[in-house]
Amino acid sequence: MNQPIHGPHAHSSAQLGALMLQVMLALAPATLYSFWLYGWPAFNLWLLCLVSALFWEALFLALFHKPVGAHLKDGSATVTAWIMALCLPPWAPWWLAVVGTFLAIAIIKQIFGGLGQNVFNPAMAARVMLLIAFPVEMTTWIAPEAVAISPPDITSGLAITFQGLSALPDGYSGATLLDAVKNQSAQGDPVSATLSHLDYRPTDAIIGLRGGSLGESTSALLLLGGLYLLWRRVITWQAPLGLLLGAAVPAAGLSLAAPESYPGGVFHLLAGGLMLAAFFIVTDPVTAPITARGRFVFGLGCGLLTWLIRTFGNYPEGVAFAVMLMNSTVPLIDRYIKPRIYGRTRKGDPLPITEGRTS
Amino acid sequence: MLVSILPLAGLGTLLGFLLGVASRVLYVERSNVAREIEELLPGTQCGQCGSPSCGAAAEAAAAGELPPAFCPPGGRAVAEAVAGKLGLPLDLASLVDEQPRLAEINEDICIGCTRCYKVCPTDAIAGAAKQMHVVFADACTACGKCEEVCPTGCIRLVPVTETLQSWAWNQPSL
Amino acid sequence: MFSPRLRGGVHPPGHKELSNASPIRRFPLAERLYLPLQQHLGAPATPIVKVGERVRKGQLVASSQGTVSAPVHAPTSGVVRALAEHTAPHPSGLPVLAITLEPDGREEWDPSLAPVSDPLALPPEELCLRVGSAGIVGLGGATFPAAVKLGSSLKRGVDTLILNGGECEPYLTCDDRLMQEEPESIIRGALLMQHAVQARRVIVGIEDNKPHALAAIRKAAEGQGVEVRSVPSRYPMGSQKQLVQLLTGIELPAMSRAADSGVLMHNVATARAVYQALCQGRPLISRVVTLSGQALTHQGNWEVPLGTPASYLINYASGFDCAPARLIMGGPMMGIQLPDLNVPVIKGTSGILALTRKEINTDEPGPCVRCAGCVRACPMGLQPLEMAANIRNGDFEKARSLGLDDCVGCGACSYICPASLPLVHLFNYAKGELASRQREARKMEKTRALAQRREERLVRQAREREELMAARRAAAARKAAGEEGPS
Numbered sequence A: 001m002n003q004p005i006h007g008p009h010a011h012s013s014a015q016l017g018a019l020m021l022q023v024m025l026a027l028a029p030a031t032l033y034s035f036w037l038y039g040w041p042a043f044n045l046w047l048l049c050l051v052s053a054l055f056w057e058a059l060f061l062a063l064f065h066k067p068v069g070a071h072l073k074d075g076s077a078t079v080t081a082w083i084m085a086l087c088l089p090p091w092a093p094w095w096l097a098v099v100g101t102f103l104a105i106a107i108i109k110q111i112f113g114g115l116g117q118n119v120f121n122p123a124m125a126a127r128v129m130l131l132i133a134f135p136v137e138m139t140t141w142i143a144p145e146a147v148a149i150s151p152p153d154i155t156s157g158l159a160i161t162f163q164g165l166s167a168l169p170d171g172y173s174g175a176t177l178l179d180a181v182k183n184q185s186a187q188g189d190p191v192s193a194t195l196s197h198l199d200y201r202p203t204d205a206i207i208g209l210r211g212g213s214l215g216e217s218t219s220a221l222l223l224l225g226g227l228y229l230l231w232r233r234v235i236t237w238q239a240p241l242g243l244l245l246g247a248a249v250p251a252a253g254l255s256l257a258a259p260e261s262y263p264g265g266v267f268h269l270l271a272g273g274l275m276l277a278a279f280f281i282v283t284d285p286v287t288a289p290i291t292a293r294g295r296f297v298f299g300l301g302c303g304l305l306t307w308l309i310r311t312f313g314n315y316p317e318g319v320a321f322a323v324m325l326m327n328s329t330v331p332l333i334d335r336y337i338k339p340r341i342y343g344r345t346r347k348g349d350p351l352p353i354t355e356g357r358t359s
Numbered sequence B: 001m002l003v004s005i006l007p008l009a010g011l012g013t014l015l016g017f018l019l020g021v022a023s024r025v026l027y028v029e030r031s032n033v034a035r036e037i038e039e040l041l042p043g044t045q046c047g048q049c050g051s052p053s054c055g056a057a058a059e060a061a062a063a064g065e066l067p068p069a070f071c072p073p074g075g076r077a078v079a080e081a082v083a084g085k086l087g088l089p090l091d092l093a094s095l096v097d098e099q100p101r102l103a104e105i106n107e108d109i110c111i112g113c114t115r116c117y118k119v120c121p122t123d124a125i126a127g128a129a130k131q132m133h134v135v136f137a138d139a140c141t142a143c144g145k146c147e148e149v150c151p152t153g154c155i156r157l158v159p160v161t162e163t164l165q166s167w168a169w170n171q172p173s174l
Numbered sequence C: 001m002f003s004p005r006l007r008g009g010v011h012p013p014g015h016k017e018l019s020n021a022s023p024i025r026r027f028p029l030a031e032r033l034y035l036p037l038q039q040h041l042g043a044p045a046t047p048i049v050k051v052g053e054r055v056r057k058g059q060l061v062a063s064s065q066g067t068v069s070a071p072v073h074a075p076t077s078g079v080v081r082a083l084a085e086h087t088a089p090h091p092s093g094l095p096v097l098a099i100t101l102e103p104d105g106r107e108e109w110d111p112s113l114a115p116v117s118d119p120l121a122l123p124p125e126e127l128c129l130r131v132g133s134a135g136i137v138g139l140g141g142a143t144f145p146a147a148v149k150l151g152s153s154l155k156r157g158v159d160t161l162i163l164n165g166g167e168c169e170p171y172l173t174c175d176d177r178l179m180q181e182e183p184e185s186i187i188r189g190a191l192l193m194q195h196a197v198q199a200r201r202v203i204v205g206i207e208d209n210k211p212h213a214l215a216a217i218r219k220a221a222e223g224q225g226v227e228v229r230s231v232p233s234r235y236p237m238g239s240q241k242q243l244v245q246l247l248t249g250i251e252l253p254a255m256s257r258a259a260d261s262g263v264l265m266h267n268v269a270t271a272r273a274v275y276q277a278l279c280q281g282r283p284l285i286s287r288v289v290t291l292s293g294q295a296l297t298h299q300g301n302w303e304v305p306l307g308t309p310a311s312y313l314i315n316y317a318s319g320f321d322c323a324p325a326r327l328i329m330g331g332p333m334m335g336i337q338l339p340d341l342n343v344p345v346i347k348g349t350s351g352i353l354a355l356t357r358k359e360i361n362t363d364e365p366g367p368c369v370r371c372a373g374c375v376r377a378c379p380m381g382l383q384p385l386e387m388a389a390n391i392r393n394g395d396f397e398k399a400r401s402l403g404l405d406d407c408v409g410c411g412a413c414s415y416i417c418p419a420s421l422p423l424v425h426l427f428n429y430a431k432g433e434l435a436s437r438q439r440e441a442r443k444m445e446k447t448r449a450l451a452q453r454r455e456e457r458l459v460r461q462a463r464e465r466e467e468l469m470a471a472r473r474a475a476a477a478r479k480a481a482g483e484e485g486p487s
Helices: A016-038 A040-063 A068-073 A076-087 A094-110 A122-133 A144-149 A154-167 A177-186 A191-197 A202-207 A219-231 A238-257 A265-270 A274-281 A292-312 A319-336 B002-025 B033-040 B054-062 B075-086 B115-119 B145-149 C124-133 C146-156 C174-181 C183-197 C211-221 C240-248 C268-279 C310-317 C373-377 C384-392 C396-401 C412-416 C423-484
Strands: B101-105 B155-159 C033-036 C060-063 C078-087 C095-103 C160-165 C201-207 C226-231 C263-267 C286-292 C300-305 C326-329 C351-355
Touching: A016 A040, A016 A076, A016 A144, A016 A219, A016 A274, A040 A068, A040 A076, A040 A094, A040 A154, A076 A094, A076 A122, A076 A274, A094 A122, A122 A319, A177 A191, A202 A265, A219 A274, A238 A265, A238 A274, A238 A292, A265 A274, A274 A292, A274 A319, A292 A319, B033 B054, B033 B075, B054 B075, B075 C423, B115 B145, B145 B155, C033 C078, C060 C095, C124 C146, C124 C183, C124 C268, C146 C183, C146 C263, C146 C268, C160 C183, C160 C240, C160 C268, C174 C183, C174 C211, C174 C268, C174 C286, C183 C201, C183 C211, C183 C226, C183 C263, C183 C268, C201 C211, C201 C240, C211 C226, C226 C240, C240 C263, C263 C268, C268 C286, C286 C310, C300 C310, C310 C351, C373 C384, C373 C412, C384 C396, C384 C423, C396 C423, C412 C423
Parallel strands: C160 C201, C160 C263, C201 C226, C286 C351
Antiparallel strands: B101 B155, C033 C095, C078 C095, C286 C300, C326 C351
């Protein structure tokens, strides 16, 4: 006899593909703006990331005998590649994109079991691996002012993407804010002097006049995208708030104690990939805890670790490492932070029966 | 060169020696696994596994001669329990997925010969000479001994018919 | 300050407007009525009529068996044509024993039925008994025999009686219309139940998407000592545990009955049935059923005699606009798929829905991305995705330790899952597996004990035979010695 169909027979309009589309929509303003800032090579890099990610995903789905069409359509590989592209230097060579997406999609995602089974955030893990393997290419930043003065046209853009660093014309590269502050502080210069030397104003970071990876360009547009996702209930507010607090509060505290050695909370919030991480990286559902409190703790840990690595670690930017470290603690967080079941105590025993005399 | 080889070799030897000592000093006595496995089995000595008794089957399983899914009347529950006790992976495909069965007497053909109830290991058949015999469903383990001895073939193992009370949802296909 | 909220829950589109504007109409008699002997939780009723017997309307045709059971009464006068198996209103489509009644059209009432002139003067125990003999069960869908619940609540002593006017399932509007059209019956029934269990306080909880029902009940409840409260319209607000917590602040402990915490809850339709039984002498022989869904031509509410086949109901009342993609008995969240339309309307049939393809979910399940939408939606505070992952791996014990037994099966998690995972199906499958394993384990213990007893008996019999043989041999030897001796 045919087995009957189990309820519920109604369903909400929530669908995986729709969620991914919302995320891409939220990323679009910041991405388009960074294309404008950095020119054709940035666009080539982004496109290459998406295409190669889809290629690797299709290849490994076929290798694992999973339905290729259905899984490609859900957009998860596209979103992973997009976020990874935003973490790369804007004029990175083509092979960085291909290797990076291979690491993210094939190694971190598919080999762990496919969508929903990976422990580490694929974009962040890939960025870490690329950083360690190719430190020079991953730290060749481009100064937006130089691009604004003489933007490369399509052909030179293609040349830059496909011929790599050797084709990089002079005068384009520059350090990020975090780079500069870290190097100068190491040499003993006070922070305020470094910042005034660089003519730093917080508004610059907001509208992206400082160098960095593709996605670090503009905090304002990223914040806008994040608020859109919050409004549409695609993401929840606990992880982003945790990240921002975890980075800003210790930074502000230490900066109050020693303002010349440590930059303040606002600086950290606006510098580097923190805004991108807050709304698009720590909110990745697969690698984050499943309870609201758990997600807050997760975000807090990411923010704190980011600040620690930036301030006391060897690397100027710590978001990727922080996220990977906190990803490994997620099973622990999920084990200890659980919702309380109705009718039971926190430990799981039934509540005591009281002769209810209601008011 | 020697400076790097000697300490490592010495360390390896020392640690290996410590491990050997620990494996003797901290040795855990294995309890009688065969006894524990026998506790899990139905105990009807039906012989469907090929062993003469449940105890013998338990010994064979503990020795690794029988796979964990050796007991057909025990079904999936017993197979999983035995596999769990022995720490072996359970090959569910090897479980003959029979539906639960019960002995049923065709009252038209029963001659009241009394052979079946004498061999039933759980006394699940009630009857007397020249009287109709009847099977108590909740005591029958479908071991098949009655079917073997019946001269008229009136008692057979039949699949249990599903009722509203026994019906359950299937496993969703994913 | 803050209006009370439901923990978790989802907000599916209600589709109430399809049927909530049409008043309840009386449904005529079908050619054949099929009355299953089991329309309630507990032991099936035993038939007391024979084939060919003529029965009157409201006459007892099957009496309850045991403590947890309910009797069945004839919905109309006629002749018992058969006592046979009929398709049960159950997803399996398995048969159930049912009395086939052929109405004679005369609607002759059973003369022994009589209303009670002053039911509130009766002792509470008597009220409970009369409710039981009227065959009243929980009409919200659970169909638990009302008399058993009232009786045990009376013994236990409850403080608060709650009437559930939530009706949180989409499409269903039978309780809504009943509250609008017969509010006095409902309030009278509530007062009768209050007397039956000696409760101190009566609260009626109605979802705020039913403003007319709220107004009507408020008016009928004036001066009767009955509180009427509006509750947020969210699914599953009508679930017992959630409604009790919202109205009284009491959180029912796990694995306990509501009566243990001093609360008794009944559906508004059950209250009306109690009123009809005591004040009109009428047993439970019909109920209001919502016919809805876009595949039907005319949606609406009907007072249907029990036993009416669903096919007859739909053909007479509406007919199909298009072929339905799914037929459901109950609501779309917790209702069951009907095997076919031959099933009869029973005491627990709150609605029959014929849904089009657009109204149901046809997506294939995808991979779980741990979005935790299910955790947010679960009103019981469980972690559906973790339980589902363990069940898929076959680890049912782990799923149970995560709280599988606390799942009420509301379906909010499956509703919200973006991957369309069959979460509640997995949970019910696991519950069934665990129950059958428990049964198998108990049976195995029992048969092992039987086998051991038989072994001991055989050994004992062999020993006795040996002793008997030895005694006989000894006696024969003595006899032989005695013969040889003296000679």
